[in-house]
Amino acid sequence: MSVAFDPVTGHLRVDADAFITLVEYASDPEGACEDVVARLGEAGAVAGGAPHPALRNALAAVTSSLGSLQVLVTGPDGVRLHQAWVAFVSAMLTDLADGTYDFAAVSTEFVPTSIARLTGLQARPRLAAASAVVDESLLDDLASNSAPARQAGSEALADLLAPWPRASSAVRAGLWQLSVVDIAFPARGRTVVRRLAWVDVDAGLLRVEADEHGPTLVPTTSTALWRAVVSILPTDAETGTVAQSA
Amino acid sequence: MSDVDPAPGRFPTPRLTTLRTRGGSVSFDVPADWDTIELPPGSGVVAAVEPDDADRFRTNVVLTITEVQGSLGDWHRTTQHHEAQELDGYLLLDHEELAVGGRLGLRRLTTHSTPAQESVTTESWTTLVDGTGVTLTARVSTLRLGDMAPVIDAVAASLSLHADGLVPA
Numbered sequence: 219m220s221v222a223f224d225p226v227t228g229h230l231r232v233d234a235d236a237f238i239t240l241v242e243y244a245s246d247p248e249g250a251c252e253d254v255v256a257r258l259g260e261a262g263a264v265a266g267g268a269p270h271p272a273l274r275n276a277l278a279a280v281t282s283s284l285g286s287l288q289v290l291v292t293g294p295d296g297v298r299l300h301q302a303w304v305a306f307v308s309a310m311l312t313d314l315a316d317g318t319y320d321f322a323a324v325s326t327e328f329v330p331t332s333i334a335r336l337t338g339l340q341a342r343p344r345l346a347a348a349s350a351v352v353d354e355s356l357l358d359d360l361a362s363n364s365a366p367a368r369q370a371g372s373e374a375l376a377d378l379l380a381p382w383p384r385a386s387s388a389v390r391a392g393l394w395q396l397s398v399v400d401i402a403f404p405a406r407g408r409t410v411v412r413r414l415a416w417v418d419v420d421a422g423l424l425r426v427e428a429d430e431h432g433p434t435l436v437p438t439t440s441t442a443l444w445r446a447v448v449s450i451l452p453t454d455a456e457t458g459t460v461a462q463s464a
Numbered sequence: 465m466s467d468v469d470p471a472p473g474r475f476p477t478p479r480l481t482t483l484r485t486r487g488g489s490v491s492f493d494v495p496a497d498w499d500t501i502e503l504p505p506g507s508g509v510v511a512a513v514e515p516d517d518a519d520r521f522r523t524n525v526v527l528t529i530t531e532v533q534g535s536l537g538d539w540h541r542t543t544q545h546h547e548a549q550e551l552d553g554y555l556l557l558d559h560e561e562l563a564v565g566g567r568l569g570l571r572r573l574t575t576h577s578t579p580a581q582e583s584v585t586t587e588s589w590t591t592l593v594d595g596t597g598v599t600l601t602a603r604v605s606t607l608r609l610g611d612m613a614p615v616i617d618a619v620a621a622s623l624s625l626h627a628d629g630l631v632p633a
Contacts, residue, residue, distance in 0.1 A: 325581065325583070326607075327582065327583040327605070327606055327607045328553075328577070328583050328606075330575075330583070330606055330607075331553065331555060331575055331583060331606070334555060334557060334575070335555065339557060340556065340557065340558075341556070341557070341558045341559045341560065344560070412467055413467055414467075428467065439558060439560075440557050440558040440573070441557065441558045441573050441587075444557050444558070444573060444575075444585070444609075445609055445610065445613055448585075448606055448607065448609045448610055449609075449610040451607070
């Protein structure tokens with residue numbers, strides 16, 4: 219089990235078991251696994267029967283979140299699944315792709331910046347206006363934990379991007395990344411679910427749009443994606459709250 | 465698969481008024497109810513700021529006119545480097561060549577953290593006219609970008625330049 223904690227910054231690096239135990243310990247100390255709690259204690263993440271005060275905001279976001287957010291980032295080299303809890307002060311669990319995660323509070327207004335950094339959102343060449351219908355199974359392959367499936371998906375993606383030769387060549391060269399941002403939050407007695415997905419092929423950006431015919435790849439820009447990332451978060455009117463700083 | 469409107473425009477675009485400087489050689493539109501500032505008069509800096517009606521970052525638009533040595537690309541790289549060094553949490557999100565005021569120009573989209581720990585999104589449009597650099601910069605609280613994007617787009621689209629009066633004889 220891996221646990222490393224910096225009480226000054228409040229940053230915690232943990233594996234999945236330790237993180238789950240920490241969250242359990244925050245709400246029900248008696249029910250948490252003693253062995254894992256002991257390891258958290260050795261790292262200084264828990265002390266005196268409670269999580270370290272520097273973790274208080276981040277844990278409060280997990281246990282009292284206004285919404286849950288996931289950022290899936292896949293590419294030829296692997297899959298990363300980051301998790302965030304949107305609250306008065308939010309928290310992020312960043313997948314380090316080695317079986318461990320960084321856990322930290324983040325001011326809610328900086329959640330879009332975190333998403334931009336996690337997905338490597340940046341300027342790309344503009345692709346000519348066109349569109350390509352994409353099969354759900356291709357997107358599933360690109361998002362798969364299986365390297366052969368992602369390879370098969372990338373080959374199909376390269377064929378699909380024939381209208382944009384440079385984009386197609388980039389995919390064949392292994393320069394592709396699929397990013398999917400999902401959020402779910404309760405609002406006015408129902409659960410609101412929003413999804414934003416795009417493919418970055420180095421030679422351009424394509425947003426995954428959906429209509430009655432299924433998903434379609436449509437050229438977009440990082441400016442449009444940034445605005446969409448910001449807009450995916452619940453508004454104060456939707457949650458009836460006002461976000462605060464970490 | 466995506467179901468997020470990138471520019472929901474929850475508020476209608478407000479009524480605009482036109483600001484002019486350098487004898488009218490440069491002009492752009494801003495919301496009519498924003499406070500306007502020119503410091504000092506004739507300095508080549510004109511700004512408009514949304515009303516201070518809440519405890520929040522005030523969306524603002526600033527136009528600067530400066531003498532520039534070198535090419536538009538050189539100036540852009542210098543500015544980019546300076547901002548990356550000076551601004552906390554700076555992140556360049558987009559940049560592109562496009563027409564600014566009818567001339568070859570550049571647009572950049574960035575975000576950074578203010579000293580008050582506010583997340584701000586900045587969009588700027590820059591062009592160079594015979595050694596005179598013109599930059600229009602809009603800054604907005606990141607979480608309000610969805611509402612303010614139509615206003616920012618309208619301000620940017622309104623920028624008008626005339627070399628007469630802009631470039632010293």
